[in-house]
Amino acid sequence: xxxxxxxxxxxxxxxxxxxxxxxxxxxxxxxxxxALDDWTQAEAVLRALAARLNAGQGEPLDRAGLLAPLPRAxxxxxxxxxxxxxxxMQQAFRLPPIETDKPLMYQGMSHCFLSAIxxxxxxxxxxxxxxxxxxxxxxxDVPMGCRADDxxxxxxxxxxxxxxxxxxxxxxxxxxGFGWVQAKPACSVAPFAVTxxxxxxxxxxxxxxxxxxxxxxxxWFGSPVGDxxxxxxxxxxxxxxxxxxxxxxxxxxxxxxxxxxxxxxGSTCLSERRAIDTIAGRPxxxxxxxxxxxxxxxxxxxxxxxxxxxxx
Amino acid sequence: xxxxxxxxxxxxxxxxxxxxxxxxxxxxxxxxxxALDDWTQAEAVLRALAARLNAGQGEPLDRAGLLAPLPRAxxxxxxxxxxxxxxxMQQAFRLPPIETDKPLMYQGMSHCFLSAIxxxxxxxxxxxxxxxxxxxxxxxDVPMGCRADDxxxxxxxxxxxxxxxxxxxxxxxxxxGFGWVQAKPACSVAPFAVTxxxxxxxxxxxxxxxxxxxxxxxxWFGSPVGDxxxxxxxxxxxxxxxxxxxxxxxxxxxxxxxxxxxxxxGSTCLSERRAIDTIAGRPxxxxxxxxxxxxxxxxxxxxxxxxxxxxx
Numbered sequence: 001x002x003x004x005x006x007x008x009x010x011x012x013x014x015x016x017x018x019x020x021x022x023x024x025x026x027x028x029x030x031x032x033x034x035a036l037d038d039w040t041q042a043e044a045v046l047r048a049l050a051a052r053l054n055a056g057q058g059e060p061l062d063r064a065g066l067l068a069p070l071p072r073a074x075x076x077x078x079x080x081x082x083x084x085x086x087x088x089m090q091q092a093f094r095l096p097p098i099e100t101d102k103p104l105m106y107q108g109m110s111h112c113f114l115s116a117i118x119x120x121x122x123x124x125x126x127x128x129x130x131x132x133x134x135x136x137x138x139x140x141d142v143p144m145g146c147r148a149d150d151x152x153x154x155x156x157x158x159x160x161x162x163x164x165x166x167x168x169x170x171x172x173x174x175x176x177g178f179g180w181v182q183a184k185p186a187c188s189v190a191p192f193a194v195t196x197x198x199x200x201x202x203x204x205x206x207x208x209x210x211x212x213x214x215x216x217x218x219x220w221f222g223s224p225v226g227d228x229x230x231x232x233x234x235x236x237x238x239x240x241x242x243x244x245x246x247x248x249x250x251x252x253x254x255x256x257x258x259x260x261x262x263x264x265x266g267s268t269c270l271s272e273r274r275a276i277d278t279i280a281g282r283p284x285x286x287x288x289x290x291x292x293x294x295x296x297x298x299x300x301x302x303x304x305x306x307x308x309x310x311x312x
Numbered sequence: 313x314x315x316x317x318x319x320x321x322x323x324x325x326x327x328x329x330x331x332x333x334x335x336x337x338x339x340x341x342x343x344x345x346x347a348l349d350d351w352t353q354a355e356a357v358l359r360a361l362a363a364r365l366n367a368g369q370g371e372p373l374d375r376a377g378l379l380a381p382l383p384r385a386x387x388x389x390x391x392x393x394x395x396x397x398x399x400x401m402q403q404a405f406r407l408p409p410i411e412t413d414k415p416l417m418y419q420g421m422s423h424c425f426l427s428a429i430x431x432x433x434x435x436x437x438x439x440x441x442x443x444x445x446x447x448x449x450x451x452x453d454v455p456m457g458c459r460a461d462d463x464x465x466x467x468x469x470x471x472x473x474x475x476x477x478x479x480x481x482x483x484x485x486x487x488x489g490f491g492w493v494q495a496k497p498a499c500s501v502a503p504f505a506v507t508x509x510x511x512x513x514x515x516x517x518x519x520x521x522x523x524x525x526x527x528x529x530x531x532w533f534g535s536p537v538g539d540x541x542x543x544x545x546x547x548x549x550x551x552x553x554x555x556x557x558x559x560x561x562x563x564x565x566x567x568x569x570x571x572x573x574x575x576x577x578g579s580t581c582l583s584e585r586r587a588i589d590t591i592a593g594r595p596x597x598x599x600x601x602x603x604x605x606x607x608x609x610x611x612x613x614x615x616x617x618x619x620x621x622x623x624x
Contacts, residue, residue, distance in 0.1 A: 072386065072559075074384065074386075074422070074423035075421065075422075075423050077493060080490070098487075098488050098489070099487055099488075100484060100487070100488050102484075104488055104490050105490060105493050106419075106490040106491050106493070107418075107419045107420060107421065107491065107492075107493055108419060109387060109419065109556055110386070110387075111386035111387050111559045111562075112556075112557070112559070121456070122555065123456060123457055123554070123555055127555070144433070144435060144624055145435055145624070166555060169555075172412060172414075173412075174489035174490075175410075175411055175412070175489065176410050176411075176412050176416055176489075177410070177486035177487065177488075177489055177491070178392070178416050178417060178418040178486075178491050179418050179419065179489070179490050179491020179492070180419075180491070181389060181417050181418070181419055181551070181552060182551070182554045182555045182556075183555075185555045185556050186556060239493070239494070240493060242435070242494045243434065243435055243439070243478060243481075243494045243495075243497045244421055244424075244494075244497050244498060245424070247384075247423045247424070250423075312456055312457070
């Protein structure tokens, strides 16, 4: 099942169910958050709408009128589960390895997720404007102490998102140990949130086994696959829920998608490409300038992120 | 003006205005978040209710039926603005000084703030259960790039809170650079949120000039004053808003209240006391056990936090 949120001039929009060909939709008369808060009830309603769409009913889908699937969320926890990404950063910038036997995770801003097509307003090119292509999941209510084995059952939806990052600020904040505030402005999210079953064989062991393709200004930049996570999303949920209940609508990210064969498949963030440039001894790829366009997609599953960075 | 949130069996409760003697209240027929979202309108309504309370009207206030003033918030950003606290931790645990010329700040969980009297459910005494006494402010909408000079005008409310912390986990997470997830479960908040004018001369230069008194199991533990912040709350707002808009209802914390004359005034967290014990070469004060009771107050301004830690 494929869901989206239609802009109805309210803050949280209206949940719509989207047809397989993404051409039609039906209003669900609730918000995405309301559906997640009472998923058992809501899912039955949504599946009935999906059946009507499969039978050819529905209104034309206006993609330009879609918000992020969850325009704001009560919690956004971002992992960094692709080991290749960390290894490249450490090698290039001569950083000590991060000492931990647990998943890496920080809490990020969740009160605003940008839509897939709106301009990305940032204050300064001097901040080192970068993107990070990630897969993410949306949970139902997860009780404190949930084990990884039980956590897969709490995954309601899967997302594709761009975790915008400001690289001139990130290492300074990271050195304090406090994580990132200024270095992590609002993320952008692809228009369609899908239930795990919608992914079919591309959903395995709590991982999204699809290539995430990034282009900058229309030029291919990378398409690594999402299955190289050292921890699956169920492990990330269990980590997050160790000392807290997770509310329905918690979004948990994979971190930058990255593969060991990056020479062939490329990267999903500039910072990793710059690390590879540095290791190879070639001039480093520049960060983004205002006006630059970044697109991300994983086949047709989540729809397409296609945005320009602009001066705020 | 003194505000609170009454438990009405909904998730966000009902905003009430509270009399000066905290004996009476009047319902405002809105949530705290709704008031913050449209403060200009709401403030007029709330001030009119406050005038009726001053004239002797109102219902008896049931303190046992109060939630946290904001039972959940879209954003919680916690600073660490008291230099003495950081210096003691570094000296005792031989940590390198944190290299930054900016305020320290992390993003914490904001989807649940515990009331002042509910039990605090935590999974294990082995996690090093600790409290942190803090003052905090609640903002209106703050635009990205807001300067510190303009930020005082965006402060709507002042809070007293207990930032529960798990010290066996905190340094491990801090070393990753990603900040804290497991080490920072839900905070507890004193029952009354007050407008800055309510503090009178105790609100100066974006700081709360009141002693924050902590007791453990009825024994005095500390009462340092809130004015020793290296950065005022207006500075913390400007820091937070450097690359993001802050939504109305953003809560920003001072970090553990701490004074240079800690030998006389004590501390507001066990970890700092343990640092002082270590420096003095005496046995370190233990962390909390299940059943221990922690109280916090700053005179009568914010009411009293009085809670037990319990096994989840």
